[in-house]
Amino acid sequence: MKVLVCVKQVQSGELNPFDACALETALRIPDAEITLLSMGRKSVKDMLLNLTRLGEVKGVLLSDMAFAGADTLATGYALSLAAQKIGFDLIICGRQTVDGDTAQTGSVLATMLDIPVISNVMSINALNAESIKCTTRLGEEEAKMPALITVERINDLRFPSIRSKQKEVFVWDADDIGADKSRCGLKGSPTKVVKSFENKSGKRKCRFIEPSLLKNAIEEGLKKEPESVSVTSSEQKLKNVWIISEKPRQMAQTVSDDITVIEKDTAENLTEKIRLGQPDVVLWPSDVWSRRTAPQVAAALLTGLCADCTALETDGKDLFMYRPAFSGNVIAKIQCVTKPAMATVRTAEDGVSDIIFSAGKGVKEDYGHFLSLAKNFGAEVAASRGFVDLGLAPYEQQIGLTGKAVTPKVYVACGISGAVHHIVGMERSGTVIAINKDKSAPIFDYADYGIIADIKDL
Secondary structure, three states: OOEEEEEEEEOOOOOHHHHHHHHHHHHHHOOOOEEEEEEEOOOHHHHHHHHHHHEEEEEEEEEOOOHOOOOHHHHHHHHHHHHHHHOOHHHHHHHOOOOOOOHHHHHHHHHHHHOEEEEEEEEEEOOOOEEEEEEEEEEEEEEEEEEEEEOOOOOOOOOOOOOOOOOOOOEEEEOOOOOOOHHHHOOOEEEEEEEEEEOOOOOOOOOOOOOHHHHHHHHHHHHHHOOOOOOOOOOEEEEEEEEEEOHHHHHHHEEEOOOEEOOOOHHHHHHHHHHOOOOOEEEEEOOOHHHHHHHHHHHHHHHOEEEEEEEEOOOOEEEEEEEEEOOEEEEEEEEEEEOEEEEEEEEEEOOOOOOOEEEEEHHHHHHHHHHHHHHHHEEEEEEHHHHHHOOOOHHHHHEOOOOOOOOOOEEEEOOOOOOHHHHHHHOOEEEEEEEEOOOOOHHHHHHEEEEEEOHOOO
16 A cells, blocks of 8 residues: 655754654555655755655655745645555545644645545554554544544654664655646635744633632632633724634624634535635634534635634735744744735634633643642633643543533632743633742633642542
C-alpha cells in the first residue's frame, strides 16, 4: 500500500508533533511504502532525511519561492499536484500544526484530490484496498479508498535504529509538479494578513488566597451576576451574510443586519447552495464538524477561510477577521479577497454549568483528587489541550483555541500553565480561580483568585 504522509517543520525547527503521530501511524501499517511530503525552505530536507531512517521511507520536498506565503488553499493546491505525481492509496496528515492551528489543510487537500476525508482520528480499526475504518473524536467512521485521514496526538514517534541509513529525498519546484504559479504562494492565497499584534486580552488582577478559602471564593463567584460580553459592532454593515446554524449569530450581528441561517448539511450540498445563493460572507461555528466541512467547501469554491475568529469588523465593503495565531500569542487581522469570505468563529457553549473545574497536565498524577474536588462542588469537568493530548480526557472536554469556549459563573483552572491558546476558551468566565504549585505560572495573570497548592491538599 502506498501511504503518503504530509509533514511540516514548524517555527521551532522541529517536526510538527501532530505530523509525528501521522508518520508513526503510517509506520505501523504492514508493508506500507511510505513517502513523506513537505513544503518549505530547502533546509527542511535535513529534517526529512533524518525521518527516512525510520523505515522504508522516502521523501519529497516542495521548495520554490513561488510557494512562499501560502495560505491553506494555496498549500492544498501545491500538495495535491505533488500527491498526484507521487501516487497514493492513503494520505495521512496530522490534525493541525501547532503554529497555525487552523486544522484546514487535510480537508482542503482531500477536496482538491476528490477523495473522502476522515478527521480527528484516534485509531485505524480496519484497512484494506477497498476501505478504511477509524475511531474518531465523533465516533466510528468509514470511507472508501483512496482516502485521507487526519490524526490526533495518539502515539509517540519511534527513534531510528543505530544502523539505519538515510533514504532518498527529492526536491521539487513549481515546474516539477506542473503548478500554475498564480495559484501558489502569496499570489494564490485568498486570505491575507493585514497586520498582527501581541495578544493581551483576558488579563485580570489576581488576589492570592489560602487553600481553605476556595469554597468562599466559589460561593462569591456564584453570587455575581454575569457581566454582559462586550461585543463591538461595526458602524457600516455587510449585506447577504449566511451563518451555518444559529451559533454564529452573535458574531454575525457585529457586521451585518442581513443574516440568513443555513442548516448543517454535507459539504457537497452546502457548496451548491452557496454557489446558487452567492452570499458575500459565510460564517461557521468552530465545532469539530465545521472544522472538517468548512475547508472542504472553501476548497470547492476556491475561496478563503479564516479559522477560529474571535472578532469581526467591516467597512461596509470588506470583511476583516481577527484570530489568534502562534498558540494564541499573536492576534492577526486577516482579509479575504475572494467571495464569499468565509470564517469559523468562536462561539460559547450552550447549557454550560455554573461551575467548571478544568484539569491541566499539573494534575495528571492526582486526577482522582481533582475529580473528587469537582464532584464536591457539583462542577462540570473540562481539560486543557495538553491534558487531552495525553489521552487523559476526551476531546469534548477540551477548552481553548482548538477546543470549545465556555462562559461559566466560576472557572477553576487546576494545574493549568496558562498558555494563551487555553485562555481564549475561558476568558469570558465570570470568576476565574487558578490552582497551581508554581506561583510564576502564567495562569495567575488571567485569574481573579490564585491558590498556591497541590490539588490533593485541597
